[in-house]
Amino acid sequence: MTEQESSANVATRGTYPLAPQSGKSRQFLVCLSSLCHSFRMALSSASKERFMTYEIQESRLFTCVLHEHSIEIIDRVGTGVELPGSDPTTLTMPETDSPGRQHALSLDERDPLRSIRGEFVIPTKNEVTSKTLPSQGKLPGVQGHFKPIDNSPLPTWLNVDALAASLMAPIVGAQESEVAVMQTLTANLHFLMCAFYRPDRNGRHKIILESKAFPSDHIAVETQIRLHGLSPAESMVCIEPPAPHSPILTTDHILSTVAEHASDTAVLLLPGIQYYTGQLLDIPTITAFARARSIFVIWDLAHAAGNVPLHLHDWDVDAAAWCSYKYLNSGPGGIASLFVHSRHTVVASASAANPEAAPEDGFAPRLAGWWGNDKATRFAMDTTAAFRPVPGAAGFQLSNPSVLDTTALCASLEVFETTGGMGPLREKSLRLTAYLESLLEELPEDVKNMFHIITPRAAKKRGAQLSILLTDDALLGPVMETLEARAVIVDERKPNVIRVAPAPLYNSFTDCYNFVDEFRKALESAGKGTQQ
Ligand SMILES: Cc1ncc(COP(=O)(O)O)c(C=O)c1O
Structure with missing residues (x-):
């Protein structure tokens, strides 16, 4: 069926009256055959008799908005069932519903997290295909950095990143100060490698990654190696899956590759969850093994953050980066995050210990910008003062984070808090x-x-x-x-x-x-x- 053919049957738009006190307006993407189930959940006060019967042969996808006294069918996908235009028809559970679907519905009824779905606006097919964007209001400009916004629970712009980091930290098992919400995933991998990949041609110069790594990670590693005047042929080690017809990596195989190259490897970069196969790697075991051989361990957690429980601090992970547009709901290109273990982000008072020391002697070198600078002096605009990073991962930030992005992400992270965190x-x-x-x-x-x-x-x-x-x-x-x-x-x-x-x-x-x-x-x- 082509898009055109199917759209001839889409947009059956009508309002179907229900009895009074039916419930509040809500959006659902549901199968027609489960529609009445959704009604029952949403309209708990409405009794079944208030629904008149509507024959349903087959499941169809709908978006329904439940109003005070009616349900509005906004959109439907597929062919076959004609909905009555203005008929005062309502819907009941179809007699023909299969035992399988009934079982799924009963599992949903017993799901303690089922109400969380109501926190999300699930787009209709038309909204997805037309890439409709929400309308944007005007935001206060630079004033918002310092002045609280009237009637808003949001922090001032200056602190919006700190709020995001505090909400993100429990999701990845980090201390609050070990997380910065910033930039994009690939950019963050580069920033981490700029700070912690300091190759020595005659010593440790290799980076180990998997041969089927996400292409962007591959490019980042390859270009880091070249940036240091080295060659990927000598300094890049790719772990191949051990079995010829399976893409799955085994922990033993990863450890034996690390052991083989341990003496001249500087960095190990692996995915927490492999994007193609969905395999979750044994992060604590691999981290401990590589760190015991003085290798700096970075994890790409694009597919792991918000998906599985992580304990980055307790697992002693050196550093990690992840985007937030997979399980963290930020939308494509939304702001990303990085983790740097607290042992790497100390900012010592170099001047007291050694007055001759260059300012950067008191902290790990990095590519930096004003947003990583000490908050107290960040807006002093004093170019004679040396860069002095905020201790913690926040000291790796460069720029003003996008407030729209960060605020949208915070809304999602708050939902994680509502669920009771990653455990449930x-x-x-x-x-x-x-x-x-x-x-x-x-x-x-x-x-x-x-x-x-x-x-x-x-x-x-x-x-x-x-x-x-x-x-x-x-x-x-x-x-x-x-x-x-x-x-x-x-x-x-x-x-x-x-x-x-x-x-x-x-x-x-x-x-x-x-x-x-x-x-x-x-x-x-x-x-x-x-x-x-
Ligand atoms: C595992 C993994 N690494 C890296 C990236 C690149 O992310 P970004 O485009 O945000 O830099 C992605 C994107 O999907 C990914 O899935």
């Missing part, structure tokens, strides 16, 4: 992903033959994500097209991998059920296409 989220995440996996495994054999899951099966070796490898590369295009037409948002990695990550903050068991249902149909139809 991980608990739900383990159940959601295991449920998704079991549904995929229960698919009929002929469908199951069309894919396999490459993510490790052991829960402690993965986060939320399952990476599904399609056995025929030709399936990816048609499967993604069908899923998109059904408003199912997953990620593709060409030539043949689909990454599915139920996020425990806002995804439900019913979402997993619906995904597998749509995935099965997409595979069946793509399979027919490839056989022709």
Whole structure:
């Protein structure tokens, strides 16, 4: 079905009256067959008799806004069911609902975190495809750095980064002063390497990373090595997966590579969770092993932050960087973060110890800017005063952080606080992903033959994500097209991998059920296409 064909049936817009006291306005992206379930949850005061029956044959995706006395159907995706225009029709749970979906709904009903979904505005398919942006209000200018904003709970701009760091620290298991919310992920990896990769051609000059590292990490490492006048051929060590037909790395294999190059390696850079396979590496074991050999250990936590519990301080990690547009909900290109262990961010009073010492003798050298400078003198505009960093990770900041970005991120981080932190989220995440996996495994054999899951099966070796490898590369295009037409948002990695990550903050068991249902149909139809 093309976008045009499907949109002929989209935009069935109508308002469907409900009885009074029905509940507050809320947005839902739901399957039609689970719509009434959502009603029941949202309109707990409304009794079932108030709904008139509406026949539902099949699940459809809708966005519904619940108003005081009515439900507004804003959008629907797919074909077949005609909604009555102005008929005073309401919806009840369909008789035809499958036991599988009923089970998913009952899991959702028992989910202690189910109300968190209400904190998110889930966009409709049209909003996603038209890339609608929220309208922007005008923000106070430079005054906002110091003056509190009237009637606002927000901190002054000068302190907005500190608030973000304090909310971020528990998510990654860091002390507040060990985290800075700043820049972007690749930029932060560069800043960390600029400070801590000090290669010695005749001593430690190598950086170890994995051969399938995210391409940006590869480029960052390669260019750092060249920046120091060295060659990647000699100074870059790539860990290959040990088994020829599996992309999975084993801890033993990583440790043996580190041991082999230990004497001339300066830095080890690895992903907490591998972006392609979803594999969670054993961060504490690998960190301890490399540090015991005097190697500086940096973790790229793009896919781990907000996904799995981390204890960066207690694990003695040297440094880490992560973006916030995966599990931390900031939106593409949103502001990123870095972690530097407190042992590397001391700012000693060099003058007292040694009056002759250059100012930078009291702290780790770095690429710096005014935002890393001591807060008390930052706005003094005195170019004769030497740079004196804020102790802690904040001393690695360079520029004014984007207040819009940072404030939006804080709103998301506050939701993490509401859930009780990473513990309850991980608990739900383990159940959601295991449920998704079991549904995929229960698919009929002929469908199951069309894919396999490459993510490790052991829960402690993965986060939320399952990476599904399609056995025929030709399936990816048609499967993604069908899923998109059904408003199912997953990620593709060409030539043949689909990454599915139920996020425990806002995804439900019913979402997993619906995904597998749509995935099965997409595979069946793509399979027919490839056989022709
Ligand atoms: C594992 C990993 N590293 C690095 C990056 C690059 O991030 P950025 O473009 O924010 O620098 C990404 C982006 O998706 C990523 O997934």
